[in-house]
Amino acid sequence: MPPAPGASPGASPAAVAVRGARKAYTAAKWILDGLDLTVPEANIYALLGASGCGKTTLLTCILGLRNLNAGDVMVMGWRPGDPGAGIPGPRVGYMPQELALSEGFTIGETLRYFGRVAGMANAVIEKRSAELLDFLQIPCKQSRLISQLSGGQKQRVSLAVTLLHSPPLLILDEPTVGVDPILRQNIWDFLVDLTRTYRTTVIITTHYIEEARQANLVGLMRRGRLLDEEAPEAMMARHGCASLEDVFLALSVRQDGRGGGGGGGGQDVAESHTDDKRGGDAMVNVNVVESIPFLAHSNVKACMWRAWLYLTRYKWVTAYVLMMPLLCLLVFVYGVGRTPTGLHLALVNEDSADGCAAGWQGYPAAGCEDAVSDLSCRYLDLLLESNDYTMDVFPDEPSARWTVQRGGAWGLIHFPANFSRHMAMRQLNLQNALTEDIEGSECSVHLDMSDQLLSNMVRTALFETAVRLHDDMQAGCGLNTRLSLLPLNEMEPVYGSRTPVFQDFALPGLLMCIMYFPAIFYATANFLEDKLNGVMNRSAAAGVTQKEMLAARAILDCAIQAVSAVMVLVATFAVFRFTNEGSYVTILLLLYLQGLNGLWVGYFVAAVCSTHYAATFMGMGIFLGTSFLSGMFWPAQGMHWMVGMWAPLTPMQPAVEAARTVLYQGSNLALIAKGFLILGGWTAALVAATLGLLRFQNKTG
Numbered sequence: 001m002p003p004a005p006g007a008s009p010g011a012s013p014a015a016v017a018v019r020g021a022r023k024a025y026t027a028a029k030w031i032l033d034g035l036d037l038t039v040p041e042a043n044i045y046a047l048l049g050a051s052g053c054g055k056t057t058l059l060t061c062i063l064g065l066r067n068l069n070a071g072d073v074m075v076m077g078w079r080p081g082d083p084g085a086g087i088p089g090p091r092v093g094y095m096p097q098e099l100a101l102s103e104g105f106t107i108g109e110t111l112r113y114f115g116r117v118a119g120m121a122n123a124v125i126e127k128r129s130a131e132l133l134d135f136l137q138i139p140c141k142q143s144r145l146i147s148q149l150s151g152g153q154k155q156r157v158s159l160a161v162t163l164l165h166s167p168p169l170l171i172l173d174e175p176t177v178g179v180d181p182i183l184r185q186n187i188w189d190f191l192v193d194l195t196r197t198y199r200t201t202v203i204i205t206t207h208y209i210e211e212a213r214q215a216n217l218v219g220l221m222r223r224g225r226l227l228d229e230e231a232p233e234a235m236m237a238r239h240g241c242a243s244l245e246d247v248f249l250a251l252s253v254r255q256d257g258r259g260g261g262g263g264g265g266g267q268d269v270a271e272s273h274t275d276d277k278r279g280g281d282a283m284v285n286v287n288v289v290e291s292i293p294f295l296a297h298s299n300v301k302a303c304m305w306r307a308w309l310y311l312t313r314y315k316w317v318t319a320y321v322l323m324m325p326l327l328c329l330l331v332f333v334y335g336v337g338r339t340p341t342g343l344h345l346a347l348v349n350e351d352s353a354d355g356c357a358a359g360w361q362g363y364p365a366a367g368c369e370d371a372v373s374d375l376s377c378r379y380l381d382l383l384l385e386s387n388d389y390t391m392d393v394f395p396d397e398p399s400a401r402w403t404v405q406r407g408g409a410w411g412l413i414h415f416p417a418n419f420s421r422h423m424a425m426r427q428l429n430l431q432n433a434l435t436e437d438i439e440g441s442e443c444s445v446h447l448d449m450s451d452q453l454l455s456n457m458v459r460t461a462l463f464e465t466a467v468r469l470h471d472d473m474q475a476g477c478g479l480n481t482r483l484s485l486l487p488l489n490e491m492e493p494v495y496g497s498r499t500p501v502f503q504d505f506a507l508p509g510l511l512m513c514i515m516y517f518p519a520i521f522y523a524t525a526n527f528l529e530d531k532l533n534g535v536m537n538r539s540a541a542a543g544v545t546q547k548e549m550l551a552a553r554a555i556l557d558c559a560i561q562a563v564s565a566v567m568v569l570v571a572t573f574a575v576f577r578f579t580n581e582g583s584y585v586t587i588l589l590l591l592y593l594q595g596l597n598g599l600w601v602g603y604f605v606a607a608v609c610s611t612h613y614a615a616t617f618m619g620m621g622i623f624l625g626t627s628f629l630s631g632m633f634w635p636a637q638g639m640h641w642m643v644g645m646w647a648p649l650t651p652m653q654p655a656v657e658a659a660r661t662v663l664y665q666g667s668n669l670a671l672i673a674k675g676f677l678i679l680g681g682w683t684a685a686l687v688a689a690t691l692g693l694l695r696f697q698n699k700t701g
């Protein structure tokens, strides 16, 4: 079948020449150890060798996806990766060993993405896709998801992607695995046709050694070196073997005996190209060295199209990502910071003869010199006004205490007998009160203090009610009411209300938190997915840099964060009506910047980690560390000085402080500026670190 135009005509002595290639991943071992290899143009070159001998490593070095530690690679007259080489890029078609396609995309979408990356027009992609799918016997519609294909069908789609743009060089890493013998033969025939008709050069690895007899040249690789390189029939004849497998065995034995390996023979790199090492004959017309732009517009566009497709394909995931901050806010509003109710208290009341059954009768009209009774009932009335407490009555203190001990109540209150009379006498006589009245007017309280927040609430309620009873009695008995006041007059607060609520304390931290952490995990998951499923690698071979993939992703993700920030703002202040004394724009910008910061933490984590497992743990560490230091659980002023010294430099704490000052103080420019500066600084640092890391990984991978 005819390939689309674009296969480069013309001749060159060697399409690919590798000389003295050395490559190691670790200091312990050379994977390529002085390897020489020559692939003439318009030939099929079968690279054979045992598993793990370094075939894929060599192919990725030829593609420019990995750098050699030493040696030289020239591909069609260019060093891979040089500006204008088109390798990696549209001049090569790479089929990796693993599928390296997103299973969530359809066949058509997959082909369209790689076609666009190769710069093909939509109509050409359509036509060529149909031809290839027909040829490769993929009966499914183009709308079929890759995940719904059989292993062999996936393999063939992967081959179709490689052949789509008819590159002059094909690098196929085990393309016939999982393909039935008839189709395997068809593929070989097709490759032979390509080399003859269009002068395409093919490098192929295969585990079916005998099928390599159809190649023009065979290279036998072992322990990082090429044992031999020749036409298959000639090689078998020279070694007196009936099969390539026998040749390989014979050469292996010889290599073991020598403790080394034979070189590949063929021309020197310098010989196989013109003297500037860039301009083979075939390249004369395109030997204008273009500079590689930081981001190629068309690649970013293709990646954005793909990322957008991803968003729309996984609508529920996208909706969840968008809604997650809102859901967190909802849970916060209805689950956190509301006043606890239904708290049980154990009551022993020896003061009221009928256990307050008749209710509080009021103060005697004649004044409190006469009998005042049931003050304990008045106290309980005042306490129970809030509906937060339930009184469980007990006959004696041991039984009430037992209930508290086994968790049935948060405390016990014990009014002694004649509490009311002693209390009245104490108030009337003040400094002259008898010891008997002072001691008899003390109601004893034993609390369960195991829950700091709850216990403090109960304690505060009991003490405040005692103060209220005191005021109530002064007024009821016609005494000087000011005398009962504490010598401290709490005036209107400068900021906030006299009865602050926990939700107000927690809100700034929560807002930053719900923008920050979902963004981290979302960005990590997406970017890492492409990295691990091989799509990033395959796209890199097609000429898309990781930076371009990242840029496309980041543009869409930033838009999602913007929508998310607006929704959170509207929900917080328009729907749930939380207080905001300051500027909504400032809060919105803080929310957005915190979300962006989370995104870049996510990209950084994905760049650092090579497994989902590692990324999960790294993300979790960042989550726990930054949230504990953010001051959202406890005021930052209470931190140990060694921790407190660093907390203001973490990405959340200054933002939380800035949000707090905007919400409750209106504006404190210094705090707001600090929040923006530190958050912005972190974000810029993460962008630089992520890009630097990707570049480093590209160079050393």
Ligand SMILES: Nc1ncnc2c1ncn2[C@@H]1O[C@H](COP(=O)(O)OP(=O)(O)OP(=O)(O)O)[C@@H](O)[C@H]1O
Pocket (backbone or CB within 6 Å): 025, 026, 031, 049, 050, 051, 052, 053, 054, 055, 056, 057, 058, 097, 701
């Ligand atoms: N990124 C990496 N980091 C460290 N070691 C690696 C890396 N990639 C490959 N290796 C190691 O390099 C050696 C060669 O691997 P390579 O994938 O090139 O072999 P191969 O000949 O293609 O194997 P196969 O035929 O099984 O695909 C192996 O020992 C492998 O473990």
